[in-house]
Amino acid sequence: MPPAASDASSLSATPELTTRAGPSSLGSSFEALINTNGHRNGFGAAANGNGAARPPRSIARVDLPGTALYDDSFVDREEFVRLVIQSLRDVGYVESAAALEAESGYTMEAPEVSQFRQYILDGLWPKAEAALVRLGVHEDEGLWDAKFLISQQKYLELVEARRPTEALQVLRNELAPLDVNANHLHLLSSLIMCSEPEDLRKRARWDGALGTSRRKLLEDLHEFIPSAVMIPQRRFSALLNQARAYQRQRCIYHNAPLSTFSLYADHHCSMADFPTITTTILEVHNDEVWNIAWSHDGAFLASASKDKSAIIWRRGSTIDATAPPRDWEALLILREHPYPVGCLAWSLDDTVLLTSAEHIVKMWNAKTGTCIRTLDEHTETVTAISWLPDGTGFVTGALDRRIIIWDANGKIRDAWGPTDVRITDLAVTPNYEYLVAIGMEAAGPAPGAAGASGGGGSVAGGGAKVPHRMIVFDVQTKERKASVRMGGELTSVQTSQDSLFALINHAPNEIHLFDLRLAKSVMKYAGQTQGRHVIRSCFGGIDGNFVISGSEDAKVYTWHRESGLLLQILPGHGAGSVNSVAWNPTNERMFASCSDDHTIRIWEAPPPGVCIADSAAAEEGADAGALVGGLGLGGRGGGAPGEGVLSGKGKTRQAGGGAAGVPAGAGRS
Template sequence: MRFSESEPLQPNPTIAGPSSKGLDSFLSSNGHTTATNGNGFVSYGNGASSNGVVEKHGKSALATVNLPGHLLYEDSNVDREEFVRLLLQSLRDVGYIESAATLEAESGYSMEEPEVKRFKEYVMSGMWTNAQDALLRLGIVDEDHLWDAKFLINKQKYLELLEAQQTTDALHVLRTELASSSPDPTQLHTLSSLIMCTEPEDIRQRAGWDGASGQSRKQLLLDLHRFIPASVMIPQRRFLTLLQQAHEDQLRRCIYHNTPLESTPFSLFSDHECNKDGFPGVTTTVLLGHADEVWNVEWSHDGSYLASGSKDKSAIIWYMGSDSKWEAHLILKDHQFPVHSLAWSLDDSKLLTGAEHHIKLWNTKTGSCLRTMEDHTETVTALSWLPDGSGFISGALDRRIIQWDIEGRKTLAWDATDIRVTDLAVTPDLTRVVTVGMHAPTSTDSSSRASRGTPGDTANANGSSASINAPLAPENRCIIYHLSTRQVESSIKLDGELTSVKISQDSRYALINHSPDEIQLWDLRLGRLARKFTGQRQGRHIIRSCFGGIDGSFVVSGSEDGNVYVWHRETGSLLEILSGHGEGSVNSVAWNPRNEQMFASCSDDHSIRIWEAPTQEMGLDVPNHADYPVSYSVKGKGKTRQVDGEGEDA
């Protein structure tokens, strides 16, 4: 915003445009040669100050620069006034007060109107009546926003009066000001209950508020920014926010980025870009211990152990030592059927295995089977520990979902689901259960639909429904349940078989393996398909994909062609096709939760491969991922012995 007429600027404004005089002109002033002092500051021979402002009689003689148009550059869409005002805010924030004053004088723009400055002073000084009067002059158009802003101010006023033990005045504010502006009766009830507190510390603790002498008034200003137009009162550190957003966007677009944000260098001079040297595209270890196809792998939460389940009716817990040497920690053989489902408890002390309709609970230190559960009547396809550690949940082809406690005792059997569950996952925020599977309507369903004239039914020449006595084609669905109520939130019909589902750490996205040859990313918040990942082969087998890398920035999947496929999650770009497994399908992949540069894959070739980023010691041909060293685990631990799948139970 321009200075108001009450604050006149120096006369004789300078008309400015693109510079044509060059560096030599910049380094001279009134014919006097300038020289630097070795620290980058310019020393003038005519008495000019170090910031380049010529002083006459102790007053600034800077003239306002009038530039054509209102854009920062002719070919940009950035408003010059907004840019300068953000610069003014940033300069003042970091302490360049004189530089900000110079820019303000030369540009003719002020960071904020005087009324905004006074409003901030009123809030920081606790002058609540003045603050409310000033609030009315800050351009809030929405009436609801005005009431919400008033409520926040009155709430602060009320809490400070209670803290000062001025209970009568606080009660007056509660009745006359808060009650009339409260957007939420529940919140008003909570505030009124604070009247009973006798100690200031009790008030602060119960209100989650740090007091008048803390940061609460600064926080109030931050909260008020939501209701006051940003063009009137610029949000705090706005320039820094824009820079951070740019950095985060660069990281999202960097297809091989795989390092934490806090350890990623950020330069304003160049865009961020990673090469693929840090990507785990090289096999460093091949684990051989199973005698048949390996169907599933899962990492422990501490990233030190890897569980594998196989068609050979065993599960193996592998251990990675501090020197990255692998060994078979335990071989769990007490299964009557192939092992297809695995799940670690939150503290990694227990492991669940699913084999047909049996669920077994194992002690991961001793290898002893703690309990066997046979409540399901068909194949158990999914096992998932609850994120709060209170127990686990299972799903099966018998259309049943069962909840269990940490000891393996059944606590709750859900009503029959609409699908034969092929996989399920609990969201990390403990709000939803996402299931996938197949619903096969019966002939009764078909007759019912025909009698209702359901669209899509066809009629024969006599006018009767041709499908009235025939079963409908199976429907593949993703059904999302609210965990606490077990009610269906949404049911999404999908074409093709659905074999696995994984949930992102922010609980927003579901990654669903979809046959044929497709992986889908669903936005659970918006209830829509966000992205597809294609290239891998899946038609007949169960393939389990996963998120991987920092913030789940990669999507990884096995394939029936024996390769591992990796995509960039944000763009959907196929980054890598990793070969190395033998004939047959790569059935499952799992990313190490503690090491962003390591994941595992398992295959019909009886092996498990550990993929890591190459190091200089490996001497690998990184671009082609060829000639990798392979180490085989043959040494057991304790009573465990493992050589080509042969060994004792621990």
């Protein structure tokens, strides 16, 4: 019969269970461990008053009927228990793992597996190779591939230890006979010429015998050893992560960090946490606003306009402590542009802002508004500016088909060109591996004046059917890795944070997600209007799992990145195109949009407890004031842009007398 209900073991006992004495690997230390806090994990009988440990006892083995975890389950009980044992050991509950092994009769792995693991970690290569066959690795199931990985590690360690004679013997007698790829074998043979271990590690992309390379080798060898024999590392954790990833993909409004996930319930994000209302309208520009860019700390927003100015906006007022508080202020207005401003880019430390106007690039001190330097190396309109991911400089692209890499002081470091396209935009992947450029094929006609701005305005090419291309370059070698010809206009490109994808606006009326490894479009987002103007899109949300874009119908469109599902159509801007959107890099519940209506809108999630009107009701408002006012946020609905108070916190929205007016105390360029 099972133990009495007062004993902790009764929690899992049923009348059908039988127990029998089994070997116990536990000693008095385990009993002491579970009694040190005065009770047994909150269940069962308390320990004696003085906290003394009970005498050691054997663990009764439990024999359960069947092999499934539950009667209605397809999960194998042995597999489940072995994974639990592995997990307990991984987190340090070694005695608990041993207790479960004794009670269940299952062991995590055979002694041969533990020996093999130790052979690899200790560098006992002959013993490790001999153990492969005993672990079930056969010639037709990767035996030679596994032996190659072991011999390669052995070879690299000999080269690192400056034992070239022995390394050559391994190369000739062990690696070469395995019929490895000739190019890879040539690379390995060249490593023997490395004069310093550090040079070897750099060229081989290998961290050495004292690094993590042996553990990495062990992980690679898991592929060839049956998983039932050698359980993959942290297998339970991997399964949980897969479940989390699946739930995240199914959660179309996912916008929360992984730390908020719980194992106790399925993950679900509410639409109420998604930015759908305008909380602030920024009005100082007196002409179309073509581009916007957040600082990396998310505290500042830069805007570029057809009125020949760029503005640095700051949230919150600290200039005049006696002034009424305001959500946003135009901190600096940068006026020294001879032409409309098209492009913007912040340095990684947010101290320098780059702007472009026609063929000119200007470097600004973002704290004082002082123009540091004016660069005029390009001969046609600069259509793209991007800081390099390491912060050492920036890259510009233009309709003159040139790509120029500058250092952080504005001096030319390198120049490419002429390229195959008249560049309309470019982006560098965060891992500094690829530069993705888009543009018109060079044989096309020169753009008209309206299309040469590099910002909003007409699509470059004046609507002519000129073929466009996406070209992927290797940043280090300048080698062209891929080139994809497309029939429609390509107006903007942004790369994902994992450096694997590029988001490209493609007229008419499409946005494409390109896989940079495959050089092909893997998702298409449709619904917005784009045919005549330069429209810029971006990734959004905490994991970049939204795609957001402006549109020529004065609305903002948002899609679920994984599925392509259209989530939101947000009205609010006045007549004309919404030219650019930008998601705040530090606040996943905020983005900005700019428009031909001369304004910039800040979009945020509604305050707690506020119900969101459905999309049909939202579209009935000619201005976001109708929506915000209807939510009780202090806005005045039904008016033209510029009439309502849309702070979202009851504060007066930012207003000004056009580009000529600088808010009190704000600096001028």
